[in-house]
Amino acid sequence: MVQPISALRDTDHAEMYALMERHFLAMSPAGFAADLAEKSAIILLREASSNQLVGFSTITQLESYDEHGPISAIFSGDTIVDRAHWGSPRLAQLWGRYVFARAAQMQPQRVYWFLICSGYKTYRFLPLFFREFYPHHAAPTPPSMQALMDRLAYLKFPEEYCAHQGIVRLQRATPLRPEVAPLTSARQRDPHIAFFARANPGHHAGDELVCLAELSHANLSAAGRRMLREGEGA
Template identity: 40%
Template sequence: MKSLLIPLTKLHPSDRTAMYALLESHFQGITWQAFQTDLDRKNWVLLLKDETSNILKGFSTLMFCQTSFSDQKISVVYSGDTIVDPSAWSSVALPRTWIAAVNYLRQQYAENQLYWLLICSGFRTYRFLPTFWKEFYPRYNKDTPVLIENLMVSLAQEYYGDRYDKPTGIVRFKSPQILRDGLIEIPKGRQTNPHIHFFTTKNPGYRFGDELVCLTEICYENLTDAGQRMWEAESALEFVQDSVLI
């Protein structure tokens, strides 16, 4: 799998079209205008392509920025649309390259703490957190610390405005993206997984496109063993025409 980290300003129109087609084939409620509007709020795009055919197999959009909280500057990564075609589910390309890409970007603001604000309407996205991060919130086995809760609320309100419901921690879009049949169902036997059970309990409207707001700090010390292996794979970074080949 070939992975490219591309500044939004350098994204080729054909890649935009391929991204939209891949997203629309997996989600209901997708429109070209809404896709473009969300994409234009981001500043980086991670593309996963088949090395032989060059066909797009997955992507993730990112907003990497700075803001202030409690009179301190912090760096934040906001996740946008993210999808991997089922034919590539057995590959670790997305987590490996996503972690490597964020590690690359954070070096521009190395003096700041870096947080990842993630919204999840699917259990597979939420499972990314316990697989690769030690401390993340909300979670089933630990209350969210007050400071983290306040930070999560502040960032969600700043980015999502009135679409964010503070009491539930849920973002609801006017035109939500809903996973298609066959992708939204939780496989038999996995419903009892404590993380998945927590996600469906905390976000009961996930089937209708409700998004659960989550937060974790991005630093090496907060990675699980699996996450640290992905982080260390960052050594494969190469510059390719203002983009980064991972």
């Protein structure tokens, strides 16, 4: 289900906060509410049998420019899926259907996915669904893309973006709990996960790696095209 933030009920807020608190440290009701108020839409994932909230992702849109002209960026805020449902593709399908529908409405303007990652599982969505994204272990970030990443990061986090590191260091950081998706040596055999660990060495303290991918059908991987087809058929 995708809906405006304004349509959330008090019970939704309570369920969302409880889900975040189970997975992240240093959560506070006031900080969570302030972050939520900055967003425009939310994707809610509920279990069919119980209607229990098992995941969500908040979304807002930023306007900027690249070397060709005006662009829009869809920013992913708080995103979480309960560990019992990590194998489900449903949140990714709902997200894909929503953001690509938004991108289609804004054609011919270019639209990007702008996200920050304090956990490797979020970063891992980039190589899974997109052919080209940054930063990437196998290629340096082109200067034009780096300039856009810097522009968007300063726009969204003017006091907290460390451009020389490509990191957002939030004043109210909420790192993942140590037992949630730890970055083991076995996991770092994946070159994308190993790169994430190098690029964001402070991830355990809640540092967020700034990332960018163009939201275009041409930039989708085979898995990304499949995710979008399944999302559209849902």
